[in-house]
Amino acid sequence: MIRAIDVAGNISDSVSTDMIRRINSAPIITAITEIIQAYEDVSFTQTIQFTDVDNATVLGDLFTYKLLTTHQYGHVPADTAIFLPDQNVINWTPTQSDTGLYSVRVIIDDNWTFSDTISYQLLMNAVNDTPTVSILLPYTDITMIEDQTSKVKFFLSQYGNDVDNDSTQLSWQVAVLDTSSKPGFPTASLFFGDGTPDVVKQRLIDMFIPKSKDKSHYSIKEDDKIKSNDIVSVEREMLNIHSAKSQANYIEVQLTDTTDVWWAEFKVDSNYYGSNHRVIFFLSDLLGATGQDTILLTITPENDPPRIAAIPRIEIMENQFKKIDFADYVTDVDDTTLIVRVAALTYEDKMSITTTVAGATTVGDSLQYSTSDIGDSVLFTPENLWSDSSLIQISVIDAQNARASKLFVIDILRVPRPNLSLEVIQNNAFTNFFEVIVTDTVSKTDSLFVTVQSQRITLDTVASYTYVGHYSFENPGTYSFYVKAWGVVGDTTITRSLNMALAKAFFDWTGSSPDGNFRVYGKSGAVPFDQSLLIVDSTMFNRYFNDRASYRLGKESSEFDSPVEIVISSVSEEFAIYQRRNGVEWIELPSKSEFGQVIAYTDGMGYFRLGPKTIIVPGETNLHQNYPNPFNPTTTIIYDVGFNEGPYQRVNVAVYNLLGQHVRTLINEQKDIGRYTVRWDGRDKNGVGVSSGIYFIRLMNNVGRIHTKKMMLLR
Incomplete structure (x- = not known):
């Protein structure tokens, strides 16, 4: 349209008019070439980029958005991806089941039905979910x-x-x-x-x-x-x-x-x-x-009763005491303060139980105190000079009256008293002068004294816990010893006796032990001069003497000039007297039993005891019949040297013929008491065989006893 305007501003009517028509352009979507990544349970948004030249005009343009998604395995999400209303923004919150690869197709239409489309891939990744x-x-x-x-x-x-x-x-x-x-x-x-x-x-x-x-x-x-x-x-x-x-x-x-x-x-x-x-x-x-x-x-919480651990046997030396802190054995996980009761169940009159804990008292026979800390000890004091075992009971009670008890033993150990050994040794030079030796074998003596016949003798210490005194025994008889020793705890007293036998050179003599069960009888000539012989029993042997002797007569190294008779009391006839020889070997002496005593002969002094009888001891000297009889060419002759004729008899055994002529002497020597055998081979004293016939065997001893037996030789 064309109009004119003058200088005055007046506008004319339209001079000319015409119409120009606009042509619309399609939108263009930016291509997506890479795979878009998304994640389950995470909100996914994506803006689709595109251009449209119509947006630059005065009238602009309007758009609609479409979205098509296809899962690679055909899964259809319950809540699929969509464009936000009137926006080029895709929005989607996928679930766990929506994971996988999708093909996405985006379509954008403008207001003039022009459109564009693209396709791309969307990978919906799985996301780990928190348990x-x-x-x-x-x-x-x-x-x-x-x-x-x-x-x-x-x-x-x-x-x-x-x-x-x-x-x-x-x-x-x-x-x-x-x-x-x-x-x-x-x-x-x-x-x-x-x-x-x-x-x-x-x-x-x-x-x-x-x-x-x-x-x-x-x-x-x-x-x-x-x-x-x-x-x-x-x-x-x-x-x-x-x-x-x-x-x-x-x-x-x-x-x-x-x-x-x-x-x-x-x-x-x-x-x-x-x-x-x-x-x-x-x-x-x-x-x-x-x-x-x-x-x-x-x-x-629940209340736990107190607990008492096992208490070991406790030892207290005699005349000593012992402190025990029961905190070492008692526990309670709930209570810090406990009541303790302690009592002696045996020997309660000999065991004193005390404590220094404040407020301690006595309940019945028990000591009772309250404790809450270590150091509350109980003092156990046994009666002096008493030793044994006492059974102790401890009871512990808590604030809820829950309790525990335990028994244990206290041993009061006896302290060894002096263990005294008394020995008397005869002086080698002076037979009436003796050494008195006292030894404490357990080394517990603090002091001691010795009396002989109520006369105190002076003692010298010659070694550790060994004491020696001297005493002269002028007359034969029994001498009494009294020894008392004091130790760390207690004392020991022993009484002993010994006999002094006077052995006479020119008279018969006798002696016995203090208990009367050992006796010795000697004849004139048994000793070369008058002397005192000590007779003691085993209570007065040396402490190191461990042999099984019962009595000692004189000194073991001494000999008698002629045998003496030894007698030991015994109710059994199965015993013989044994004597120790050479300080080691015990020899059985030929012994006989009669009237409750065992009798033997010996020519030596020393230690004696009883033992089993193994030697046949004939009472009388005798000759037994030969065997075999008749015989050819030898025969055996048995003869006895009898106890009653005394020891060491001179024995003669000889053969005679019927004419009383001496044929041969078989035995002519001194024999001790016992049974013997001798063989005759039928020969005379010249070794020539004798003829057959009757012969006599004759036994004769030095005391005049004669026995004869007849025998026959058959050739």
Whole structure:
């Protein structure tokens, strides 16, 4: 349209008009050549870039957006991706099931029905989901009783879930917190179920065991289906937190995996209690994603009775005392103050039981006192000079009247008294002068004295606990000794006696032991001169003399000039007298028994005793019939040298013919008492065989006893 305007501003009517028509252009979408990445459960937005020249005109343009998505396996999302209203922005929050590769087609139409389209690929990636834990009643607040023997166990798997993993890919962990402030009790414990990833272990350790804190107060355990504690040790070594304190978990949670089903089991050490312990359960997958829930655990206290450990046998030396602090044996986990009662059940009149603890009193036969600390000792004092064993009972009572008792024994050991040995030795030069030797074989003597016939003699100490005195025995007879020694505890008294026998050179003489059971009879000439012979029994032997002797006569090294008769009392005829020879060998003396005594002859002094009789001792000297008889060419002749004719008889055994002619002497020598045999070979004194016939064998001794037997030789 054309119009004219003058200078005055007047406008004319249209001079000329015409129409120009505009042509619309299609939108152009920017191509997408790469695969677009997105993730499940994460909001996905994408702006589609495009251009349209019509947007530059006055009228502009209008657009509509279309989106087509196709899953590679045909999955159709429940909530698919869409364009935001009137915007070129795609919006989508995919779920776990929407993962995978999609082909996306975008279509943009303008207001004039012109359009453009592009296609590209969208990869929806899977994202690991965190496990969830939600523990429900009745296990959200667990109550146990101190020393409860039954464990609390519940099915743990039912309270955990993971949309990405099944139970075979999950593991449980537990942290026990705020257990107690008592010294020695742990303040945190970690328990790892089988299969716990290392990253989860380290994260929990960092969470509950800060590096700045003393890790010795913490404890870590790993349950490998309750196989062994070896894994616990290996784990601690790897984490470098092994310590003595961490080895005891007073609250322990055992995590057991039985065929992919998890159980939690609480175990509490004895004598432990506490309220509102926080127990955190963690459920972790293989990638370390962890969910958690917290429950409370309370262990209610129960009174424990006192405990008394076994008390060993206690020894007290005689005349001594013993302090016993029963805190070494008594424990009570609940009470710090206890009542103690102590009583002697045997020999209570000989065992004094006292204490210096303030407020101690007597209840019945028991000493009673209250104790709360170490050092409250009890004093046991036995009666002086008394030794035996006393049975003691201790009873302990706590504030709730719970009690415990224990029996033990106190042995009062007798202190050895002096053990005295008394020996009297005859002087070699002066037969009436004797040495008196007293020895304490247990070395306990502090002082002593000796009297002989009530006369005190002077003693010299010649060696350790060995004392020597001298005494002159002028007359034969019995001499009495009295010895008293005082030791550290108590004293010892012994009385002994010895006899002095006067052996005479030209007269018959006799002597006996103090008890009258040993006697000696000597004839004139048995000793070369008059002398005193000491006769003692075994109570006065030297302490080192261990042989089985009963009596000693004189000195063992001395001999008589002629045999003397020894007599020892005995009710049995099966005994003979034995004499020790050469200080070693015991020789049986030919002995006979009559009238309750055993008699023998000896030519030596020394030690004597009784022993079994093995030698045949004939009473009379006798000749037995030869055998065989008749004989050819030899015969055996038995003859006895009888006890009654005395020792060392001169015996002659000879053969005579019928004419009384001497044929041969078989024996002509001194013989001791006993039975003997001799053989005749039928020859005369010249060694020539005699003829057959009757012969006589004759026995004759020095006291005139003669015996004859007839015998026949047949050739």
